[in-house]
Structures are given as structure tokens and as C-alpha cells.
Amino acid sequence: MINILFTGTAVVLLCFAAYWVRGRGGHRPTGTWAMAALLTSFALAFASYAPAVERAVESVVPHVARLLSNTFTLTAATSVLAFLFQLNLDRERARRQIRLRVLALVLSVAGMTAFFVAEQLTGRHPVLYACYVLIYISYLGYTAKDFLLQTWAQSKRSTRRSQRWGLRTTSVGCGFALVYAAYKLFALVSIGLGLGLVPDGARCSTPLTPFRCAFSVTAPAVAVLLITVGLTLPALLWPLSQLRRRRWERDSFTALEPLWREVTAAVPEVVLDPGNTGADARDLDFHLHRRVIEINDCVLALRRYRPTSVRDAAAAEVARRGTAGTPEGDAEVEAAVIAASVAAKHAGAASEGDEAPPATGTASRRGDLPAETAWLLLVADAYARQSAPANTGVAP
Missing domain, CATH: 1.20.1070 (Rhopdopsin 7-helix transmembrane proteins)
Structure with a gap:
């Protein structure tokens, strides 16, 4: 032995x-x-x-x-x-x-x-x-x-x-x-x-x-x-952590694509390289970073279309379900506001009232790619579960 x-x-x-x-x-x-x-x-x-x-x-x-x-x-x-x-x-x-x-x-x-x-x-x-x-x-x-x-x-x-x-x-x-x-x-x-x-x-x-x-x-x-x-x-x-990170970057890049397509369709000028929007397996970090930046730039460009009324209605619904103050609840509110702003931008109707404020924690996440990606994944998931016309009250 x-x-x-x-x-x-x-x-x-x-x-x-x-x-x-x-x-x-x-x-x-x-x-x-x-x-x-x-x-x-x-x-x-x-x-x-x-x-x-x-x-x-x-x-x-x-x-x-x-x-x-x-x-x-x-x-x-x-x-x-x-x-x-x-x-x-x-x-x-x-x-x-x-x-x-x-x-x-x-x-x-x-x-x-x-x-x-x-x-x-x-x-x-x-x-x-x-x-x-x-x-x-x-x-x-x-x-x-x-x-x-x-x-x-x-x-x-x-x-x-x-x-x-x-x-x-x-x-x-x-x-x-x-x-x-x-x-x-x-x-x-x-x-x-x-x-x-x-x-x-x-x-x-x-x-x-x-x-x-x-x-x-x-x-x-x-x-x-x-x-x-x-x-x-x-x-x-x-090497195992690098493999795990690349898989997370690839999955996140793919999961953010529907939200990215929605917001960039409303604000196409923010796309840094329209001819190259895919992900290179050798540089996933760069492409994911660019996608996160482009989504955030679109949200920033749409801020005058962010209706407070939609935010208040979404926040009330989230509170009714008992998820107010949670990351998932905040993401649902933000998804509703983004959907409303995208629809309003397509309709050419800027918000007449006060603009809905940025999502909770926006400033603290700035520059932190993992935290910002995790947040946008929650928003993208909530966005995919809702119909923009039904939630925004804006005619398509």
C-alpha cells in the first residue's frame, strides 16, 4: 500500500x-x-x-x-x-x-x-x-x-x-x-x-x-x-476558468441579441460597425463589450422617449407580485420602459411628461462588464416575455 x-x-x-x-x-x-x-x-x-x-x-x-x-x-x-x-x-x-x-x-x-x-x-x-x-x-x-x-x-x-x-x-x-x-x-x-x-x-x-x-x-x-x-x-x-468565461461570453452575446436588435432598430446610428455584428470566437470579450455598450447607448439615446406613466404602471405591477426592489423586478420595470421608448421612437412621439429616470444601480454598474451584462440579461429576458404594444400603450 x-x-x-x-x-x-x-x-x-x-x-x-x-x-x-x-x-x-x-x-x-x-x-x-x-x-x-x-x-x-x-x-x-x-x-x-x-x-x-x-x-x-x-x-x-x-x-x-x-x-x-x-x-x-x-x-x-x-x-x-x-x-x-x-x-x-x-x-x-x-x-x-x-x-x-x-x-x-x-x-x-x-x-x-x-x-x-x-x-x-x-x-x-x-x-x-x-x-x-x-x-x-x-x-x-x-x-x-x-x-x-x-x-x-x-x-x-x-x-x-x-x-x-x-x-x-x-x-x-x-x-x-x-x-x-x-x-x-x-x-x-x-x-x-x-x-x-x-x-x-x-x-x-x-x-x-x-x-x-x-x-x-x-x-x-x-x-x-x-x-x-x-x-x-x-x-x-x-485554462478551465478561461473556457468557462468564453462560454459565458458566447452565451451572453447570443442572449442579448434580441434586445440589441430591438433597440438598434430604433437607434441604428449607435452601431459601431454595422458590417460586422457577429462574434469572433477568438475575441468574444471585445464583441460582448461592444454589444453591451451599444445597448446602453441606445437606452441613453431613447431617454426623451421614456414615459414616466409606463414606469409607474410597471412598478405597480411588480409591487403587486411582490418582486419590487429585486433585480428581477427592477429589470421588468426597465424592460417595460425600454419597450415603450422603442415604440415611441418608431412612432415619432417623444414623451410629453417627465422622462422616466435611469434604472436602479446604473451608475454603480458603469464600467463593470460582468455586472452590466448580468443586468442586461435580466432586462433582455423580461423584454422577451412581454409584448411592446400591450405594455406601452403606444400604437405600433
Whole structure:
């Protein structure tokens, strides 16, 4: 079971690394190589956790699996910070910080290797092992704490929901890394004082058996998984969100067409490009934006044809049905007024009384394409459900 879990996770992480390296849309985003190094290091760390791999490498060098997994974990931690530095700092500062972290990584791995070799030559002396663990846990704990604080702070400032949740997931993963660091520190104290609280040499049969495996194996594994998912989630969801947005733009463009045809038939001069009123699949955002602008310009051009009497009658009907003050109710009132103004414009009869005021929330929606589109979709739906002559009282 553990072999399948760790080996399978390593394969998935390598696939994620390949996804980052290959680039998307003809370019590689900032921090691509740092992210690829992170995922590859995590993959190798997971592979080293697998009992089959552990037995294979330790048949050559006894107990070397520990050094390998710890080295890959520290490399991944350094890659995490490199990725963060490239996102949050200017290029020169990022390079300087990354160089310092890489230097610290090299020194830490060299120190761990020296103590590991000395430990093997002296029959696994507990003091040497304690020094090894001290180097490892100091670097890992500091990195995990630093990354936890920065990712959580960045998640509060992020505007994209996928990025916000991805950063929070990463922060939780850093929390598990700190649990692992605390366990290793506890083990270090036990070894240093000769308390024997953490048995050495026992292998884990499951992720939770014996109980110490929950801290020594499961906690770092969960930390790696959550950090990987958190950092990769925005990149994976971005194409899906773009696909969803394009579908929404295409559906909205189509749904607004009947209302657009009605109002532009009354005010044809507002159409920006009469010879090109279709939607190009490669530029749906532009065409939807133009359609929304043209509808709003028509409504503005028809304001002297907006009869207050029709607005009052529509508002009374909406209030009678109990939908007054709701977006749907406001859209019904606005649809009735637009229908009346279109009919009046075709008849050449401007409103003799006061002009009906703009719809509720018009000013607050100005410049916000999603909000303005959502509003016009409600108006278009209400407009389609009514007959202009019946609601306006103006002869067609």
C-alpha cells in the first residue's frame, strides 16, 4: 500500500513538473523553473519514502534513503522560496535572495552529508545523528515558517479565487511541515538527552502504524501534497476558468441579441460597425463589450422617449407580485420602459411628461462588464416575455 501511495504520488508530481516546464500559450510564466525544481524534488522525496526504493538504495549504502529524502525535501523547500521570491520581488532582489538560499542549501546538505558519513563510520553515534537532524530541521523549519507567513498574507491580497484558495492550501501544507519539524525537534531532544522516547530503526507498516509514523512519514507526505496542490491549483484552473468565461461570453452575446436588435432598430446610428455584428470566437470579450455598450447607448439615446406613466404602471405591477426592489423586478420595470421608448421612437412621439429616470444601480454598474451584462440579461429576458404594444400603450 505504501509503495503504491508514494510511487504513484511521485509519478503525479513529475507529470505536474512536465506541465509547468512545457509552457502554456507560447510562454512560460514567472517562476516556472523554480516550480519545476520544487515538483521534481518533491517527487524524488516521495519516491525515496517508498519501502521498495528505500530497500534498493540501502542495499548499496545503508541508511542512505534518509539522507536522500531529507536532501530532496530541503531542495523542494528552497525551490518554494525561489518561486515566491520571483513572484513578489523585483528581478535583482529575487536573484540575490535565491543565491543566498541556494548557498545555505549547499552548506546544509554538505553538513548533513558529513555527519551522515561520520555517523556510519562510528556505528551511528547518537551525537552525530543529533547534529545531522539539527541542521536538517533548522533549515526546514525556518523555510516552512517563512513560507507559511508569506503565502497566508498573499492569499488575503489575491483577487483570483483559485489563487486565493491555492495559497491557503499551501499554507496548510506548511503547517504540516512545521508539525513534522516539531516532531524531529522532539526526537532530537530525546536523542540528545538519552531519553529513548523515539525508537530508532523501526519501519512504518502503514502511514499511521506505529503512531510515530503519523509525524515522521504522514505529516511530511501530506505537507508535500498540499503544497504541491496549492501551488499548482491556480495554473490548472486557469485554462478551465478561461473556457468557462468564453462560454459565458458566447452565451451572453447570443442572449442579448434580441434586445440589441430591438433597440438598434430604433437607434441604428449607435452601431459601431454595422458590417460586422457577429462574434469572433477568438475575441468574444471585445464583441460582448461592444454589444453591451451599444445597448446602453441606445437606452441613453431613447431617454426623451421614456414615459414616466409606463414606469409607474410597471412598478405597480411588480409591487403587486411582490418582486419590487429585486433585480428581477427592477429589470421588468426597465424592460417595460425600454419597450415603450422603442415604440415611441418608431412612432415619432417623444414623451410629453417627465422622462422616466435611469434604472436602479446604473451608475454603480458603469464600467463593470460582468455586472452590466448580468443586468442586461435580466432586462433582455423580461423584454422577451412581454409584448411592446400591450405594455406601452403606444400604437405600433
